Amino acid sequence: MHALELTKPDGRRMTLYARRPLPPGLAAPSPFRDPLAGGAHLRWHPLRGEWVTYAAHRQGRTFLPPPEYNPLAPMTDPSNPTEVPEGPWDIAVFENRFPSLGGSVPAPPQLIVPTAPAHGRCEVVVFTQDRGSSLGALSLDHIELLLQVWGDRTARLGAEEAIRYVLPFENRGAEVGVTLHHPHGQIYAYPVVPPVPARMQQVAEEHLAKHGRGVLEMHIEAERRDGARMLYEGPHAVAFVPACARYPYEVWIAPTRPVEGFAQLGDAERADLARALKTVLLKFDGLWQRPFPYLMAWYQAPTDGRPHPESHLHAQLWPPYRTRDRLKYLAGTELAAGFFAMDALPEEKARELQQVEARIA
Amino acid sequence: MHALELTKPDGRRMTLYARRPLPPGLAAPSPFRDPLAGGAHLRWHPLRGEWVTYAAHRQGRTFLPPPEYNPLAPMTDPSNPTEVPEGPWDIAVFENRFPSLGGSVPAPPQLIVPTAPAHGRCEVVVFTQDRGSSLGALSLDHIELLLQVWGDRTARLGAEEAIRYVLPFENRGAEVGVTLHHPHGQIYAYPVVPPVPARMQQVAEEHLAKHGRGVLEMHIEAERRDGARMLYEGPHAVAFVPACARYPYEVWIAPTRPVEGFAQLGDAERADLARALKTVLLKFDGLWQRPFPYLMAWYQAPTDGRPHPESHLHAQLWPPYRTRDRLKYLAGTELAAGFFAMDALPEEKARELQQVEARIA
Structure with a gap:
């Protein structure tokens, strides 16, 4: 670079x-x-x-x-x-x-x-x-x-x-x-x-203290064992529709090793994470053969100078569509209560994305 | 009834x-x-x-x-x-x-x-x-x-x-x-x-323990003393654009007395709260002389059978417009971080709404 x-x-x-x-x-x-x-x-x-x-x-x-x-x-x-x-x-x-x-x-x-x-x-x-x-x-x-x-x-x-x-x-x-x-x-x-990263840090800290292992690390292992919602499994990185998706086409992308942030990725990890990301985005655009909108956020450790063994770099992608021509609006229960209501099962939406070919040269 | x-x-x-x-x-x-x-x-x-x-x-x-x-x-x-x-x-x-x-x-x-x-x-x-x-x-x-x-x-x-x-x-x-x-x-x-009411309950509990009075009760008093953002001041109820609005035309409506929920309102309080609500909605529809969209949520105490002196019934109204023809989209910082970014001052938006007459027969 x-x-x-x-x-x-x-x-x-x-x-x-x-x-x-x-x-x-x-x-x-x-x-x-x-x-x-x-x-x-x-x-x-x-x-x-x-x-x-x-x-x-x-x-x-x-x-x-x-x-x-x-x-x-x-x-x-x-x-x-x-x-x-x-x-x-x-x-x-x-x-x-x-x-x-x-x-x-x-x-x-x-x-x-x-x-x-x-x-x-x-x-x-x-x-x-x-x-x-x-x-x-x-x-x-x-x-x-x-x-x-x-x-x-x-x-x-x-x-x-x-x-x-x-x-x-x-x-x-x-x-x-x-x-x-x-x-x-x-x-x-x-x-x-x-607020959102703060809440996730708190949950991850409590999980690490209780289980001795990271919450996302263990979730990734469970997703891989289950397999029903996987979109990409490489040597160092994965992508999947999480079992707890809050948006119909929600996808998480992460290195399998719990690194705190981008700066801690090794070369092979970074290369595989790039491949996972590209795979997901090609599937998104391929699903309806048109540009697929989304919000993509990358969560990493706070930069407060302290070690954060509970942090695990990952992306959450939240596309706004429920189906090809219907948007998911965030309204009363989602925004005012923070309680998400889904009318699609993550397993069904994962299957749709699994069937889209992602051609990487 | x-x-x-x-x-x-x-x-x-x-x-x-x-x-x-x-x-x-x-x-x-x-x-x-x-x-x-x-x-x-x-x-x-x-x-x-x-x-x-x-x-x-x-x-x-x-x-x-x-x-x-x-x-x-x-x-x-x-x-x-x-x-x-x-x-x-x-x-x-x-x-x-x-x-x-x-x-x-x-x-x-x-x-x-x-x-x-x-x-x-x-x-x-x-x-x-x-x-x-x-x-x-x-x-x-x-x-x-x-x-x-x-x-x-x-x-x-x-x-x-x-x-x-x-x-x-x-x-x-x-x-x-x-x-x-x-x-x-x-x-x-x-x-x-x-999640959202849970967070507000926690904040309100800590405030009550520290100050001996409710967080919204004290905020309402401060809004009334300041006056710059008030939309309605009745004998028992108020409405205002809060100093900390997260949406350009955000409005809160509440009884001045910290009651836990609708069931605890006295007749005079309920009547004044109805007048506050009607005043706000007439101002909304009058602002651009067209139906004004919004999300309105009424927060009250949890129904867990315990007393909740920290709870204070109130509505938060979140209209999606920034200006007459521009929507406020919730995107990266709002949804992924939970950190709201505003490009209008609550004082300016309150002034717009203050100038709209709300005629109640």
Whole structure:
């Protein structure tokens, strides 16, 4: 992996990653000339016991791009301002211009609830220069590079004093609110361990203390023994529809060894994890022969400087469809109670995905 | 309040409620003749430490109604089978034919995760016989009756041995996945305290132990002192955009006195709470002069037979819109991290709603 660190004219940081050495002379462009304006603050939700971030500057954007505008493509037309330079890079990472966390962090207002500066980082990860491609269509070694990039970002962001948790994710498809279709994901680096990972850490800690082994490690073993919901079984990585899926086509992807995060993967593990990920995404797109929307989040250990033997790197993918033409809406019971109601069995949905061929050259 | 308990031909329970006495001779119809088929089961999610319910029979519905079909309107055309009888009732409650919890509960399957019978209840609450109306358009005494009905259902369902938590909610609008537009809500009665109420109970318990007063009671006092986000202030009830809103137009509605649930409301409190609710819903529909979609959930104390001085009955309303023509999608940070990111300040959204007149006769 080769990395080149740059700074945009408005002060934002950018890193270009490539499989081969990058030539000198690359510069980081920005569609914006003025420096970053005032940023976000946090407010405490007293009933739920969690922080909410308010980035009101996001509404003040004067820059309203036309629908065909793609700021993630290298500049080819000077009237099309871009976030990324021309050059032989494979993956580009830069700070979001309108971050929900980090950037220019002002002192928080005084309110009737506790407030705090919105420290953290929000990064955009451009998966490829090819706007017509998709994560699943990239080559295995390109996807391996992405796993390395996620590891590098986690290490760099996690080393910052204010940051306690790093979450790489991808929202894909108009159905989940994405308007920019150039293949890309995001990384949120939080100043706290957020509610969902915090809950999962607590459950995993209790499990490890009780059983002496990790909860996901044992679940993976049980899924492999059962076999009914497996989508990929390699020497070092697996993918399956979990027996407890909360979305009809939910899939988990993980290394079989309980590593804390991307940075702890060995080369063979990373290669097999890339193959597991590509297999799942090809099955998704193959199922209905059209791009399959999903939310994909990668959970790893908190970056609080302590060891986390209870953590086990893995992805959870949550597609919004129930069937080819029906979305699963999250409504009363899911959002207000946090109690998911499914009308499909994971075994049935796994069978659908098992039958889709995933051709990897 | 007058109530009449009936049984549908397929065995489901139904209760008709009215402000005036109901005549004898009312019978409960059903569009379905065959008895209930096999029902749902629960599976344990080992990573999140929560139950998920699987009602696979819902997919097997042979009954596919045409779009204009309204099973919540009294029968006027014999070819239009209905769930409700003709007669002078105001509000009808019946068991969902395809419940996610309860109904005919089979023994759960043996799986690699713990499973359990899906005990509980799922009820449909028909707010009015008028299909063209809406909750906010109903008269104050009709809304008061609904608050009584929610109290009656909570008492009856909560008294069942298997039930630990009763959640009345309304999903309104196609934007939140509702296909049946006759004014109605739902009640889920759970065999456990579900994750979101469980978290709020824990936070409220810790607050009460530390401060000697309820967390919502103190928050309401602070909102009233501040005033910037208030939408309704009556002698016994309030409504406001909370300082920690997670949705742009989020509103909370509550009695000022910390009562555990609907059943503990006094007459004057119930009347004022109805007025607060109607005020908010009129403001919602008035904002853009069109029906305003939302998810509304009413949180109350668990029904585990123990006193819950930490509980404080209230509604949280979560509209899905950010602006007149832009939805707020829940994506990576909200769903995967549980960390909400807002691009509007609650003070600004409260001002918009404050300026909408809510005319109550």
